[in-house]
Amino acid sequence: xxxxxxxxxxxxxxxxxxxxxxxxxxxxxxxxxxxxxxxxxxxxxxxxxxxxxxxxxxxxxxxxxxxxxxxxxxxxxxxxxxxxxxxxxxxxxxxxxxxxxxxxxxxxxxxxx
Amino acid sequence: xxxxxxxxxxxxxxxxxxxxxxxxxxxxxxxxxxxxxxxxxxxxxxxxxxxxxxxxxxxxxxxxxxxxxxxxxxxxxxxxxxxxxxxxxxxxxxxxxxxxxxxxxxxxxxxxxxxx
Numbered sequence: 001x002x003x004x005x006x007x008x009x010x011x012x013x014x015x016x017x018x019x020x021x022x023x024x025x026x027x028x029x030x031x032x033x034x035x036x037x038x039x040x041x042x043x044x045x046x047x048x049x050x051x052x053x054x055x056x057x058x059x060x061x062x063x064x065x066x067x068x069x070x071x072x073x074x075x076x077x078x079x080x081x082x083x084x085x086x087x088x089x090x091x092x093x094x095x096x097x098x099x100x101x102x103x104x105x106x107x108x109x110x111x112x113x
Numbered sequence: 114x115x116x117x118x119x120x121x122x123x124x125x126x127x128x129x130x131x132x133x134x135x136x137x138x139x140x141x142x143x144x145x146x147x148x149x150x151x152x153x154x155x156x157x158x159x160x161x162x163x164x165x166x167x168x169x170x171x172x173x174x175x176x177x178x179x180x181x182x183x184x185x186x187x188x189x190x191x192x193x194x195x196x197x198x199x200x201x202x203x204x205x206x207x208x209x210x211x212x213x214x215x216x217x218x219x220x221x222x223x224x225x226x227x228x229x
Contacts, residue, residue, distance in 0.1 A: 044220065100161070105153075
């Protein structure tokens, strides 16, 4: 089975806190891509990052960082020093070699001032 | 700037009517997709196209059709709208570099459809 699980349905933090959004995926394919998208209250889907299965290097982009661990089939997303503008629904997605892009259910992040 | 646009952004229609959602992209991407987003189901693939005259069924294609007569457009048609098709619809596209797998998919702003 090919699947993406975002176990955290909703997370609420206070501004400036660090927060990690979990993503666990399942696939038997050895070649696959992982993505994170952000959906702010306005509704559009914004691409954040793309990672292929052969690149396990962690990535940092400003306050955003991603931790990819094939051993645990996880691709977690951390926001450092969260801001109110980070409030959104975040989707993790898997594109396995033998299938199409599969989305997790999403995690709603609320950052309170 | 190149972009992907959907229209209408909001529509209310009656059960049984035919509805067409337009999608236009200016990136010259070969690959185009339609997804629907529903609470509890996340985003699900309806139809996709890898080029002109190419269309394929996705996970939830029943009651929907698409046609691809040029690179820029992939209209989604609901043949006979049903209340179960009330949803948010997203069009998306990605570049094709010979292998369509894994390229970043960019989404439009969404079309909110209500079937009453």
